[in-house]
Amino acid sequence: MKIEEIEKLKNEGVEHLPSKERRDFLRLGLVVTGVFAGGSILSLMSAKRGHADVEGIVLKQYSYKPHYSMVIRQDRCIDCQRCMDACVKTNHVPDYGYRTTILERELVIGPGSKQREFMPVLCNHCNRPPCVRVCPTRATYKDKKTGIVRMDIKKCIGCKTCMAACPYNARYFNEEIRAIDKCDFCWENRLSKGETLTACAAACPADVRIFGDISDPSSRVYKLVHEPERVVWVLRPETGTLPNVFYTKG
Amino acid sequence: MKKMIVVVICSIFICLSVCLSYKIVLAGDDDEGGGPILFTKPVKAVLFDHKTHLGFGYSCEDCHDKLFEEAKGTAEEKGDFTMKSLYAGKYCGACHNGETAFASNTKCAVCHIGVKGMNRLTKTGKK
Numbered sequence: 001m002k003i004e005e006i007e008k009l010k011n012e013g014v015e016h017l018p019s020k021e022r023r024d025f026l027r028l029g030l031v032v033t034g035v036f037a038g039g040s041i042l043s044l045m046s047a048k049r050g051h052a053d054v055e056g057i058v059l060k061q062y063s064y065k066p067h068y069s070m071v072i073r074q075d076r077c078i079d080c081q082r083c084m085d086a087c088v089k090t091n092h093v094p095d096y097g098y099r100t101t102i103l104e105r106e107l108v109i110g111p112g113s114k115q116r117e118f119m120p121v122l123c124n125h126c127n128r129p130p131c132v133r134v135c136p137t138r139a140t141y142k143d144k145k146t147g148i149v150r151m152d153i154k155k156c157i158g159c160k161t162c163m164a165a166c167p168y169n170a171r172y173f174n175e176e177i178r179a180i181d182k183c184d185f186c187w188e189n190r191l192s193k194g195e196t197l198t199a200c201a202a203a204c205p206a207d208v209r210i211f212g213d214i215s216d217p218s219s220r221v222y223k224l225v226h227e228p229e230r231v232v233w234v235l236r237p238e239t240g241t242l243p244n245v246f247y248t249k250g
Numbered sequence: 251m252k253k254m255i256v257v258v259i260c261s262i263f264i265c266l267s268v269c270l271s272y273k274i275v276l277a278g279d280d281d282e283g284g285g286p287i288l289f290t291k292p293v294k295a296v297l298f299d300h301k302t303h304l305g306f307g308y309s310c311e312d313c314h315d316k317l318f319e320e321a322k323g324t325a326e327e328k329g330d331f332t333m334k335s336l337y338a339g340k341y342c343g344a345c346h347n348g349e350t351a352f353a354s355n356t357k358c359a360v361c362h363i364g365v366k367g368m369n370r371l372t373k374t375g376k377k
Contacts, residue, residue, distance in 0.1 A: 079364020080293035104366050116359040116367075205293060206358070 062215035064147035068125065068185050069214035069244040070198070071224045071232075076206045077118040079104065086203035090189050091181075097172030099123070099183040100200055120208060122200070123170035123183035124235065124243030125149050131162035131171065140180070147244065148187050153179035167239045185211070214244070224248060283310065284320075288371060291326040295368035296361050298342075317344050 079102050087093060087100050100122035106114045129149050131140050139155035140162055142148075156179035163171045163180065174181040185191065186198040195202075201211035212219040217226075225232050225246050234243045283300040303313075314320050318341065325331045325341060336343030336354040342361075346354045363371075 076358055078293060078358050078362035079366055080295075080362075081365045082293070102364070102366075104364070115357075116363070118359060118364060 063127070064143075064145060065215055066146060066213035067215035067244070068146050068148055068191075069212065069221050069225075069246065070122070070185075070201070071210040071221050071246045071248060072120055073208050073210065073224075073249065074117070074119055074247050075249040076208045077102065077120055078206055079118040080205065082203045082205060083120065083200035083209065086199040087183075090186060090199035093181070094174065094176065097174060097181060099170075099181070119247075120200075121168060121170070121235070122245065123149060123166075123185075124168050124241065124245040125183075125185060127242035127244065128240060130165040130167065130239070130241060134161045134165040136161065140182075143187070146185075146187070146191075148185050149182070150184050150187060151180060151182060153177055153181075156180055167236045167241060168243075221246075286371075287322065288368065289326055289331075290368065292332060293362070294365045295363055297363045297367065297371070298361070313344075317341055 081102060084098065084100060084102065087098075091099055093099050100120065103119040103121055105117050105119070107117050109115045125148055127147070129140075129142060132142055132149065135141075136159060137155045137157055139152050139157070141150060141152065143150050158173060158178055158180065160173060160180065163173070171180050171182045173179075186195070186200075190197070190199060196212075198209070198211050201209040210220050210224060212221040214221045214225065216222060224230065225248075230248055230250070232246050232248045234246055283304045285300055287298040287300070289296040289298065318325055331341060333354060335341060336346065339347060343354050345351045348356075352360070
């Protein structure tokens with residue numbers, strides 16, 4: 001679409017625009033500046049004060065203090081696996097399990113051209129964690145202060161129901177402790193000892209994993225997630241888990 | 251006497267064939283132009299394919315020895331073989347600057363094949 005051509009078209013006004021169309025458009029964080037060609041919406045302006053409201057993400061509701069969260073700038077990941085090594089070292093993760101890992105896929109971006117893509121994954125520390133809901137002994141719980149989904153291994157009976165419930169495949173059964181183990185945003189081994197970053201975020205050379213308190217507007221995670229121009233998504237939004245791990249590119 | 255001549259001729263023939271086959275091997279190397287280079291430092295892992303770059307019409311002299319020495323592994327031993335240097339126009343950054351070729355700070359996963367890619371290439375079983 002050429003802007004010069006569009007500019008010559010007559011603006012048809014928004015009175016005939018179905019309200020659903022308009023609402024969907026405003027949700028993108030843009031302002032309707034004109035309508036042309038029988039209902040195509042034109043916008044050249046970003047609603048600076050708008051904020052994203054997409055499925056699976058509810059912003060402006062941070063019930064914890066600090067509300068720990070991670071933003072993953074996916075296209076910067078190069079699968080050097082320093083995050084995984086740091087996690088294994090910090091949290092003594094055995095080789096048959098993982099607290100964080102990196103997925104790989106090939107995207108077809110055009111005829112005969114493919115693009116490699118890496119995707120770091122870890123526990124999403126959901127606001128509505130299915131694992132917590134299904135645990136029969138309340139061994140896994142949402143930390144009341146930080147919102148981190150943690151494990152009380154003394155209560156865990158190893159029934160693995162939480163493993164089945166987790167849409168993010170973030171849990172594994174640890175044979176040594178005879179309990180489920182998972183990412184706890186390094187609470188046990190770093191944050192509770194005064195560190196500010198998780199081991200994986202600290203180890204990343206490419207600035208992929210941004211960790212911080214999303215309830216604090218001056219934090220990097222808040223700024224990244226709330227940029228109106230930035231596309232932010234979460235994994236498996238249809239499950240209604242409201243994750244605290246966000247993905248973005250660029 | 252005849253035997254001597256036969257032996258000499260035979261040995262010359264053998265020598266020649268050995269030399270020729272060696273030359274063919276060398277020529278093969280030339281066609282390959284160094285083959286694929288796997289960099290594992292400072293991060294695992296980057297794949298540079300000579301064939302792809304020669305296919306763009308570049309010759310050996312375009313990079314050797316201005317940007318890279320021909321001996322494998324020399325760049326990795328240098329302390330400044332980092333993305334920062336690439337952005338400053340060293341090593342790959344001489345062309346990968348957004349003008350000659352795509353910029354070094356874009357399309358990370360085109361060159362960075364990661365640990366997974368490295369394991370596939372070096373045939374270690376661990377994924």
